[in-house]
Amino acid sequence: MHFGPLTRVVLPAFVLTMGLAACVPVAPTADATTATSASTATAAVELGGIKDFLLAQSEALLADTADLQAASDRYFALAQQYNGDYSALWQGESAAVAAELAAARAAWIAASPAYERTEGIVAGTPSLAHFDVILDAGASGAEDPANAAPIDLTLADGRVLTRPGNLFGVAESTLWGTEPTYSAGVEADLDGDGAIQFSDSLPDANVLKAAADALHATAAELLAAAQTWQPSQTDAFTALVVMVPTMSEYFASWRDSRFVAGDASTQRDFVVISRLADVQDILSGLQVVYAELQPLATSANADQAVMVSAGLEDLKSFVADIATDEAEGRRFTPEEADILGAEAQNRATALTGQISQIAALLGIEIQE
Numbered sequence: 001m002h003f004g005p006l007t008r009v010v011l012p013a014f015v016l017t018m019g020l021a022a023c024v025p026v027a028p029t030a031d032a033t034t035a036t037s038a039s040t041a042t043a044a045v046e047l048g049g050i051k052d053f054l055l056a057q058s059e060a061l062l063a064d065t066a067d068l069q070a071a072s073d074r075y076f077a078l079a080q081q082y083n084g085d086y087s088a089l090w091q092g093e094s095a096a097v098a099a100e101l102a103a104a105r106a107a108w109i110a111a112s113p114a115y116e117r118t119e120g121i122v123a124g125t126p127s128l129a130h131f132d133v134i135l136d137a138g139a140s141g142a143e144d145p146a147n148a149a150p151i152d153l154t155l156a157d158g159r160v161l162t163r164p165g166n167l168f169g170v171a172e173s174t175l176w177g178t179e180p181t182y183s184a185g186v187e188a189d190l191d192g193d194g195a196i197q198f199s200d201s202l203p204d205a206n207v208l209k210a211a212a213d214a215l216h217a218t219a220a221e222l223l224a225a226a227q228t229w230q231p232s233q234t235d236a237f238t239a240l241v242v243m244v245p246t247m248s249e250y251f252a253s254w255r256d257s258r259f260v261a262g263d264a265s266t267q268r269d270f271v272v273i274s275r276l277a278d279v280q281d282i283l284s285g286l287q288v289v290y291a292e293l294q295p296l297a298t299s300a301n302a303d304q305a306v307m308v309s310a311g312l313e314d315l316k317s318f319v320a321d322i323a324t325d326e327a328e329g330r331r332f333t334p335e336e337a338d339i340l341g342a343e344a345q346n347r348a349t350a351l352t353g354q355i356s357q358i359a360a361l362l363g364i365e366i367q368e
Contacts, residue, residue: 047231047232047236047292051230051231053118053288054122057118057285058118058219058223058226062223064110065111065212065215068171069216072104072212072213074100074103075097075100075104075205080205084205087186089186102190104212105175105272109272109273111168111219112272115219116278117285119243119281120283120286121286125231125235126235127235128229131222134166138165139166141162148165151163156209157206167215170182173268173271174207175199176198177201178199178268178269179268184201184203186201186202187200198263234366234367236293237293238366240293241352244315244352245351247279248345250341251341255337257271274323277323279319280323283312283315283316284316290308291309300361308351311350315348318343318344318347
């Protein structure tokens with residue numbers, strides 16, 4: 001996901017609902033009894049399930065990035081034996097190279113969804129949002145200086161990659177050869193199918209090692225932050241209000257990716273896992289957030305609380321159905337992707353309005 005870090009401006013939740021009111025179903029107005037019970041529930045609600053979820057996924061992310069780092073180190077060691085002569089490396093160690101790169105790719109494929117499941121919480125929480133920029137959301141300095149990931153990578157050979165982008169993107173584009181400057185420039189039949197196809201090339205071992213090291217180190221920092229973080233009601237509602245209405249951006253990224261645009265795509269990332277899978281993972285994490293909040297929401301307006309729960313599930317099912325069609329071989333056109341993205345965004349916008357209304361009833365501020 002590519003948007004800038006959250007600006008920490010505190011607004012009353014009712015302000016956020018004004019622009020959305022026209023598309024939000026009208027729910028029954030809370031009476032004085034409901035308002036009193038809502039106030040009591042606001043004081044009593046516990047959000048430990050959100051922290052438990054974040055910790056579990058962050059621990060999985062740390063383990064997966066450790067595997068990526070280990071495989072990248074082994075590949076780097078092989079390249080060092082050949083003094084950076086990648087043609088000689090492939091000729092002399094093709095089986096070992098193919099095995100280490102397969103292991104590195106598998107670790108990346110495991111790590112990415114582990115993070116995506118937390119992204120709704122991390123990117124939607126002001127105190128944690130900087131991790132999202134570094135790990136998954138920040139652009140490169142060349143693409144978007146204002147929203148660039150605030151990191152440089154110093155390589156083992158002394159080179160420095162200044163503002164190369166988010167770490168998942170750098171690692172992916174190195175492993176799958178979609179960024180030419182991160183490639184060793186040597187074609188290699190890594191899958192042994194007898195043909196040179198997409199991603200059949202050797203990565204620059206220096207770039208891969210630096211990206212894997214930084215990714216693992218940042219995953220460790222995220223886990224440490226998660227261990228000390230105590231989610232508040234404002235954090236939870238903010239995550240929902242900030243992250244639910246991001247469908248159009250994800251669908252635009254999907255439209256421009258190889259999953260829709262094919263070889264015409266110029267994206268260097270999102271080439272391995274469809275953005276549709278990412279959206280489902282993010283929504284799954286947001287469902288965990290809302291499940292913790294639902295008793296509180298029910299105390300404010302029981303009917304609307306149920307509507308929000310159903311709306312989250314319907315939105316995820318909508319995306320899942322498209323993903324199923326894609327997995328079964330359907331290739332969507334860019335025009336279809338835009339139509340589907342507009343529908344997803346309309347659903348998400350209405351849903352966000354409902355969530356904002358509940359927060360307003362409870363007197364809970366949203367930070368954006």
